Amino acid sequence: MNDLMTQTKINIIPNENSRLHEVDFNNLMFGKKFSDHMFVMEFENGTWKEPAIKPFGPIQITPALNTLHYGQAVFEGMKAFYKDDETINIYRPKDHFERMNFSSRRMGIPETSYEIFITALEELLKLDNKFVPRLEQSALYIRPFIFASDDLLAARSSSKFSYYIITSPVGAYYDEGFNPVSLTTTKEYVRAVVGGTGEVKTAGNYAASFLPAKKAKEDGYTQVLWLDAKEHKYIEEVGTMNIHFLIGDTLVTPKLTGSILGGITRRSVLTLAEEWGYKVEERRITIDEVFEASDNGTLKEVFGSGTAAVISPVGLIHHEGKKINIGIGSIGDFAKRLYDEITGIQYGTIEDRHNWIHSVKV
Numbered sequence: 001m002n003d004l005m006t007q008t009k010i011n012i013i014p015n016e017n018s019r020l021h022e023v024d025f026n027n028l029m030f031g032k033k034f035s036d037h038m039f040v041m042e043f044e045n046g047t048w049k050e051p052a053i054k055p056f057g058p059i060q061i062t063p064a065l066n067t068l069h070y071g072q073a074v075f076e077g078m079k080a081f082y083k084d085d086e087t088i089n090i091y092r093p094k095d096h097f098e099r100m101n102f103s104s105r106r107m108g109i110p111e112t113s114y115e116i117f118i119t120a121l122e123e124l125l126k127l128d129n130k131f132v133p134r135l136e137q138s139a140l141y142i143r144p145f146i147f148a149s150d151d152l153l154a155a156r157s158s159s160k161f162s163y164y165i166i167t168s169p170v171g172a173y174y175d176e177g178f179n180p181v182s183l184t185t186t187k188e189y190v191r192a193v194v195g196g197t198g199e200v201k202t203a204g205n206y207a208a209s210f211l212p213a214k215k216a217k218e219d220g221y222t223q224v225l226w227l228d229a230k231e232h233k234y235i236e237e238v239g240t241m242n243i244h245f246l247i248g249d250t251l252v253t254p255k256l257t258g259s260i261l262g263g264i265t266r267r268s269v270l271t272l273a274e275e276w277g278y279k280v281e282e283r284r285i286t287i288d289e290v291f292e293a294s295d296n297g298t299l300k301e302v303f304g305s306g307t308a309a310v311i312s313p314v315g316l317i318h319h320e321g322k323k324i325n326i327g328i329g330s331i332g333d334f335a336k337r338l339y340d341e342i343t344g345i346q347y348g349t350i351e352d353r354h355n356w357i358h359s360v361k362v
């Protein structure tokens, strides 16, 4: 893997003026406050080089920056959790790293090495461990991202890239917290097509969803429940999370057809449900099937999964003028069990039988 780089030693420049006192850990908004340090590395002349950790702060860019015009950029979203004063747990870093390289390949961005990724995370956590929240439902959100940094307006792949990792203490992602969110489908817009970029974490996927999400909010829904782009029939994902349906005793999860992001928390949900003896089906599921299951009383629970969202119950789905209510206004037993198990593993109160945790001594 070191052929991806000319140098793996990270140059650390510590921050002299901590902003820790600015963080109100009791009122954390998602992604609003940042830790004292960030990781930076540049790709030039065919190699990644000069890995460094520096004080978090503004960066200088040219107005001709490729990313600003053409969006050649990828990112990840992952979390670290406070276990005790000496230990911070990172959740499934290898899986996030592999997904970032998967995204990079699709977007024509050079891959990076796991060695530098995990070393950078460990060093960042050692320096900024005080930013890892101690409160329930809180964590340190980790945002690695890579963007094209050529200053050239020609519409072609950049030859230079910048790689950053920033971290942010966060609470619940949705304003609803643990209360069920509401979702609406839309016929007007689509999120992704097979062969496009829907299965990777690239900036444009999210930008394109902001207007539909705003309209959904204006209509009183938390988010859009995306249907497939071709037939407007099959359920895909929510954009900020994957989606799951408990129908009878079967957990039905939309299959990764090429336009859905393969969530890491989604994977954990499938593994745990199988271990707990549920029938687990990854398959295409239509919105009509969900409404029918609601009508005939077999739709027991609907919930989303994601790094930011963790496990988020869905209490209402709107589709073409019809609405179904799911559950009784609070999280269902199955979703709660998943939430407790996953967060228990993350915080280190439940045994990590799957090797999902990378512990860092700080």
Ligand code: COI
Pocket (backbone or CB within 6 Å): 076, 077, 078, 206, 239, 240, 241, 306, 307, 308, 309
């Ligand atoms: C995550 O769950 O980490 C995501 O990347 C979703 C994001 C849009 C907040």
